[in-house]
Amino acid sequence: MATITLNDIAHCYSGPSDDPDDYALKQLNLAWRDGGAYALLGPSGCGKTTLLNIISGLLIPTKGRVLFNEQDVTSRPTEQRNIAQIFQFPVIYDTMTVFENLAFPLKNRGRSKKEIDPRVIELARMLDLEDNLHTKACHLTADAKQKISLGRGLIRQSVNAILFDEPLTVIDPQLKWQLRAQLKSLHKQFGFTMIYVTHDQTEALTFADEVVVMYEGEVVQVGTPEALFERPEHTFVGYFIGSPGMNIVPCAVDGDRLRLNGHEIRLGQRYPAPPPGARVELGIRPEYLRLQPPDRDGLSVAIVRVDNVGRHQVARVALGEQLFNVVAADLSGLTGDRASLVIDPARANVYVNDQLYRGATS
Numbered sequence: 001m002a003t004i005t006l007n008d009i010a011h012c013y014s015g016p017s018d019d020p021d022d023y024a025l026k027q028l029n030l031a032w033r034d035g036g037a038y039a040l041l042g043p044s045g046c047g048k049t050t051l052l053n054i055i056s057g058l059l060i061p062t063k064g065r066v067l068f069n070e071q072d073v074t075s076r077p078t079e080q081r082n083i084a085q086i087f088q089f090p091v092i093y094d095t096m097t098v099f100e101n102l103a104f105p106l107k108n109r110g111r112s113k114k115e116i117d118p119r120v121i122e123l124a125r126m127l128d129l130e131d132n133l134h135t136k137a138c139h140l141t142a143d144a145k146q147k148i149s150l151g152r153g154l155i156r157q158s159v160n161a162i163l164f165d166e167p168l169t170v171i172d173p174q175l176k177w178q179l180r181a182q183l184k185s186l187h188k189q190f191g192f193t194m195i196y197v198t199h200d201q202t203e204a205l206t207f208a209d210e211v212v213v214m215y216e217g218e219v220v221q222v223g224t225p226e227a228l229f230e231r232p233e234h235t236f237v238g239y240f241i242g243s244p245g246m247n248i249v250p251c252a253v254d255g256d257r258l259r260l261n262g263h264e265i266r267l268g269q270r271y272p273a274p275p276p277g278a279r280v281e282l283g284i285r286p287e288y289l290r291l292q293p294p295d296r297d298g299l300s301v302a303i304v305r306v307d308n309v310g311r312h313q314v315a316r317v318a319l320g321e322q323l324f325n326v327v328a329a330d331l332s333g334l335t336g337d338r339a340s341l342v343i344d345p346a347r348a349n350v351y352v353n354d355q356l357y358r359g360a361t362s
């Protein structure tokens with residue numbers, strides 16, 4: 001296992017350029033702890049695969065250095081980095097049995113049968129492949145084949161890191177839950193440094209101890225699932241994490257007062273005056289808004305619609321022109337088309353030009 005450090009990494013596919021917009025990856029610095037479970041999360045095209053390929057050695061970055069345990073590996077090819085990779089689609093030998101496929105990475109490195117056999121059996125058991133150990137891979141389903149790929153990635157104990165690139169894409173949704181949990185427990189048991197690329201927030205948040213959120217070639221936040229939910233550093237994180245995402249609406253801030261559509265709300269913090277001309281927004285999770293009957297305290301809102309989404313409901317409400325989503329267990333007490341909206345000031349985040357704006361407790 002290794003710590004992985006990215007120092008001032010940037011990548012432009014057409015070669016060095018003076019225009020920052022040409023860069024698929026803008027300048028970034030990251031440190032990945034030895035034995036950590038990380039996810040790289042972001043929408044399509046934000047640069048996740050580019051970053052993963054720089055770590056694996058498939059790409060040499062235009063700028064910056066990649067260090068494995070302090071050793072500069074920036075221009076070393078993949079085979080000299082001692083990493084395992086698991087891709088979107090199974091990479092296995094169809095004519096080999098499950099056992100032979102799992103054993104291959106060890107056999108290829110000259111390991112003894114005494115070492116290989118128990119390790120293969122242990123992994124097969126953890127991935128529920130035990131009953132198929134002597135079946136040829138070509139006779140198995142796409143799900144089982146991808147499990148073999150995962151097993152092949154996890155079989156060597158001495159790798160510097162295991163890199164996963166959207167590994168559950170071909171997996172049946174039901175089995176996805178199971179495999180995610182298995183990967184998490186394999187991580188706990190073996191302590192590998194794991195980096196997992198996905199655009200699926202559920203996958204990222206359930207797998208990783210720390211999630212690196214990317215947007216338009218930049219890392220906008222590195223944090224625990226809880227931090228990403230409670231204190232998004234960037235409006236994109238608020239919007240991208242959660243279902244529905246954070247409500248982000250224009251407002252004005254004056255000390256510990258928030259002005260929203262002609263209403264004033266007292267915040268739990270006092271904020272310095274934002275720079276003149278800056279875009280100031282309130283960010284509040286739908287879970288931290290409450291609706292009550294229109295004759296009670298709160299901001300008077302129109303109920304636009306209410307959707308039932310399984311165990312809770314999502315109401316869409318309008319405060320003048322501004323729309324909010326509100327998540328509640330049960331909204332059946334509300335009748336008519338108006339309600340009072342209550343904002344929990346302790347959960348309100350202020351953003352200036354998309355960045356979290358920090359205040360001091362007043």
Ligand SMILES: Nc1ncnc2c1ncn2[C@@H]1O[C@H](COP(=O)(O)OP(=O)(O)OP(=O)(O)O)[C@@H](O)[C@H]1O
Pocket residue numbers: 013024042043044045046047048049050051199
């Ligand atoms: N070989 C390439 N040549 C030129 N541009 C590329 C190349 N590969 C990727 N890009 C561009 O770099 C940017 C980042 O792409 P990348 O594949 O890293 O994003 P991603 O977040 O992994 O997306 P996805 O989830 O769709 O794979 C995109 O604008 C993409 O079009």
